[in-house]
Amino acid sequence: MLNINGFGKMGKPAPTLNGKLTGQKEKPARDEKKEKNTDKAEFSSFGQSVRSEAVKNEMRVGKTSAKTSQLSETAQNYLEKLKKKYGNMDFIIADYSTDEEADRLLSKGKGEYNVLITPDLLEKMAADESVAAEYEARLEESVENIKAVEEGLGDDADMIDKIGITIDSEGNVSLRAKLLEGMLTKDGSNTVKASTVEDMLAQLKEAREANAEKLEEIRAKRAEEAEAEAEKALIGTDDADKEIKDLNNEQQTFAAQIRAEHNEDRRSELELMLNQLDGELSQNDNAGYRNGHPHHFSAKV
Numbered sequence: 001m002l003n004i005n006g007f008g009k010m011g012k013p014a015p016t017l018n019g020k021l022t023g024q025k026e027k028p029a030r031d032e033k034k035e036k037n038t039d040k041a042e043f044s045s046f047g048q049s050v051r052s053e054a055v056k057n058e059m060r061v062g063k064t065s066a067k068t069s070q071l072s073e074t075a076q077n078y079l080e081k082l083k084k085k086y087g088n089m090d091f092i093i094a095d096y097s098t099d100e101e102a103d104r105l106l107s108k109g110k111g112e113y114n115v116l117i118t119p120d121l122l123e124k125m126a127a128d129e130s131v132a133a134e135y136e137a138r139l140e141e142s143v144e145n146i147k148a149v150e151e152g153l154g155d156d157a158d159m160i161d162k163i164g165i166t167i168d169s170e171g172n173v174s175l176r177a178k179l180l181e182g183m184l185t186k187d188g189s190n191t192v193k194a195s196t197v198e199d200m201l202a203q204l205k206e207a208r209e210a211n212a213e214k215l216e217e218i219r220a221k222r223a224e225e226a227e228a229e230a231e232k233a234l235i236g237t238d239d240a241d242k243e244i245k246d247l248n249n250e251q252q253t254f255a256a257q258i259r260a261e262h263n264e265d266r267r268s269e270l271e272l273m274l275n276q277l278d279g280e281l282s283q284n285d286n287a288g289y290r291n292g293h294p295h296h297f298s299a300k301v
Contacts (some may be wrong), residue, residue: 060159070117077125086139088112093119096168103191105163106176113143114164121169138173141166143174145197152201159183159215180218189271227270251277 071079071093082091090111095118096102105174106114125132142165150157162178177192177200184206192207194200208215251274258270 014133046220066248072123072126075119075123078132079122082136085136086113086115089139090114091120092116095119099189099191099193102166102176103176104118106281107162107178109162113146114162115139116164116166118167118169121167121171135167135171142173142175145200148177149177149200149204152197153208156204156215159204159208159211164223177204179207179211180215182214182218183207186210227268247280248279 002006076248079093082205083089087153088111090109090112090113092105092109094105096105096117098117102116109115121135127134141224146165148165159180160177160182164176164178166174166176171196173193174195179185179190181190181193185192185203192200192203194203255274258267258274
C-alpha cells in the first residue's frame, strides 16, 4: 500500500508497529549523534587548548609581542615616534617574567642603547601624554646614568659587551650590563642589574676583580687580532705601491721603445699604448689608485 506522510491510499493510517511506521528506517537519536562525535569534539578542543597555550608561551617570552603585531595602532605609531626621537636606541617590545628572559631579549638589540619595554606599558605611554613624558624623561636619565657608569669604570669599561635599559609593566626601570663572554658575577650570571649608578658601579668593580685573569686574556687576544689586521692593511698598501711602480716602469719601457722604433706603423701602435697607460696612471695616483682598489685595504685602516 502506498504510504504518503503516514497515511494509506484512502487516507487511512498506515500500518504501524509499536507506534512507528512500518518500512520506515529509524533515525538515530540526537544524543546518540553527539555521543559519536564526542571524540572528535574533544580532540578539536584539545588542539585549541594546545594552540592557546603555545601562543601564551610565545607572548611570555616575547616571540610574538616583540614583533609588535599585538600592539594597537596608537601604540605602533607612538613606537615609531620613539625610534625617530631616540635614534641611538633600539626598542624591544616584549613581555618577560625573569631576568634571564630580559637578558636574552636585550642581547638581540643592535642600538647603542637597547631598551626593553613591556607591551602594557607602551600602550599606557601611547594613550597618555603625561605617562609618555614621565617615562621618556626616565629613559633620558637612564642614558646619563649609563654614561656615568662608563666614566666611573674608566679603562675597565671594556669589560661590558652590551648595556641596556628595562622598563617593566609596573614602571620599574633598571640598568643591565652584559659582561664579555666568559666573565661571570659571583652569582654565576653574565649580566649585572641595578637601579642606581652607585650599585651598578659597585657590582661591576666586584666582577672586574673576580674576572681579572679572564679580562686580561680577552684584552691580549684583542690586541693580537688588531695587530694581525694592521699587518694585512700594511701588506695591502705595499701591494698597491708595487703595482703603481710596475706601471711607471712599463711606461718608461714603452717610451724607450718608441724612441728606438723607426717603423712608423709600429711607432703609432706603441704611442697609442703609451697614451692609454698615461691615462691610467693619471687616474690612479697613489691615493686615487688605493681608493679604486679597496680590496687591498683593511676597513679599519
